[in-house]
Amino acid sequence: MSPRLQRRPVERRGLNLWPVGPVLALAFAVALLVAGGVFYTAWELLGARGLKPEHRLDSSTLFDLVKLSFGVVAGAGALVALIVAYRRQRVDEDGALRDATRLHTERFTTAVSQLGDNAPAVQLGGVHALAGLADDAPTRALRQTCIDVLCAYLQLPHTPDPGTDNPAVQEEHHRYLALRTVRHTVLRLIGDHYRLPVGTHGSWQGCNLDLSGITIDATIDFSGATFSEGLVNFHRATFSSGAVGFAGATFSGGELRFDDATFSGNHMVFINATFSGKNVYFGNSTFSGSTMYFDGATFSGGTVRFDRATFSGGDLRFTDTRFSGGNVSFGSATFSGSDVGFGGATFSSNTVHFDRATFSGGDVNFAGALGDAPSGLVPGAGESLPPGLALPNTWMP
Incomplete structure (x- = not known):
């Protein structure tokens, strides 16, 4: 039995965001805990043993309390804005990935159709199109799919060379040479992409080759x-x-x-x-x-x-x-x-x-x-x- 290719974990698509209400409530709770922790730490560091009772507040103290209140409100608003901005960025990124995947799928369908054409010249165009798609794939799983199709093309049975001795088979001989050029191009592209260092655009190192x-x-x-x-x-x-x-x-x-x-x-x-x-x-x-x-x-x-x-x-x-x-x-x-x-x-x-x-x-x-x-x-x-x-x-x- 032929060894099977190692399976990679399926890449997660789409967002998995919590509802905004619980997220905000949790954020406020965490903020209160942090504020309480800071207050308690400062209280202990200052060595306070209690509060001095006061019956009246002067204008300076009252103004400080007002500033503190506005600061708390502003901080809460900034926290809400930060959470909303983060969620918006996640949604935008997911939308961009969906658009890139949709475009990739359309190009992939066209390239596979070219690879399945009867004309060797069209097949050659499909080979280069699939190699380019693998380079530009938005996810590693999509890159692997393009490589799998190129490998599957090499695994298809092909008619052996009929030779050149019989003039009646010249057309078949020329077709054999054309299809061999397509197969050799696939092999050359695989080697070219595998020689590129990991992390560079167009590198296929680490991908499976069947x-x-x-x-x-x-x-x-x-x-x-x-x-x-x-x-x-x-x-x-x-x-x-x-x-x-x-x-x-x-x-x-x-x-x-x-x-x-x-x-x-x-x-x-x-x-x-x-x-x-x-x-x-x-x-x-x-x-x-x-x-x-x-x-x-x-x-x-x-x-x-x-x-x-x-x-x-x-x-x-x-x-x-x-x-x-x-x-x-x-x-x-x-x-x-x-x-x-x-x-x-x-x-x-x-x-x-x-x-x-x-x-x-x-x-x-x-x-x-x-x-x-x-x-x-x-x-x-x-x-x-x-x-x-x-x-x-x-x-x-």
């Missing part, structure tokens, strides 16, 4: 992006060509899923990436012709799992990678034809595991690796290394 089951034959670039929350889902995706770049990216939260994916001809780049808290899954994936580079990456937290993955071709490199924390697991993985290199990698804290992994071909080379040997690699006394596995002499019993 790209499960799609075919990636283009470049999507997440270089330098920060993944601190949300789910980026490539479950059961097929990477047939192009490149997916995570160079210099930071993975500190949320999930990145490539489980059950097929890597048959593309490039995956995690060079100088930092894994400090995010969970990254490659479990049950098949690597038959792709290249994947983790050179210079740092693993200090989180979980990266290649459990039960099959490496039958292509290259997987961890040159000068540092494993200082977290959990990197190749449990029950099968190495039968890929070139896997850990040259210059540093291992510590028992963070990397190859328990029950199978080596039957290819080249899995730990030459030049430093630190503690990952579990599941070093053979017992009198046992030989499996075919294709090379370990430093310092790790051998």
Whole structure:
């Protein structure tokens, strides 16, 4: 079953204001309590033991009492005005949000209609319209809706390229190329928006991406992006060509899923990436012709799992990678034809595991690796290394 996207709490819409009568009564009660508290504190600080009886008030005292009365009335009026102004501002803000949401919905309907058109050029316009709507969305939930529609478009089945050998299918071939341009544009826009820093206009960092089951034959670039929350889902995706770049990216939260994916001809780049808290899954994936580079990456937290993955071709490199924390697991993985290199990698804290992994071909080379040997690699006394596995002499019993 495909992993489901993490649900976000539904954003509250509309106002939830108390009736003005109870609010004013409560405000007056609080004001009286505060005034009483101030009076009592002043009484204690002055050390008063009682009131001196007076039978007459002079004009100065009477004038002070009148000023005090007017001050109380003015303060009460100011309090009422403040409460009314606050409520009016809340109502105005809610009205502005409703207007913005209404306008967004109208534009959204138009953009989705364009995306569903038969003409690729109109679809391309719908793609850019939805991306712009996501940037200008008045709430995060509405931004996520726009992104979900773009991801759903990529998940739609599409007719494969009929080729160019038969002149009778030239029109179908040209249509295939046009629709491929639309799909590639969606992938490019996703990468462009994810690379923008959090908090800047147009940044989609933290939003969910459901790209499960799609075919990636283009470049999507997440270089330098920060993944601190949300789910980026490539479950059961097929990477047939192009490149997916995570160079210099930071993975500190949320999930990145490539489980059950097929890597048959593309490039995956995690060079100088930092894994400090995010969970990254490659479990049950098949690597038959792709290249994947983790050179210079740092693993200090989180979980990266290649459990039960099959490496039958292509290259997987961890040159000068540092494993200082977290959990990197190749449990029950099968190495039968890929070139896997850990040259210059540093291992510590028992963070990397190859328990029950199978080596039957290819080249899995730990030459030049430093630190503690990952579990599941070093053979017992009198046992030989499996075919294709090379370990430093310092790790051998």
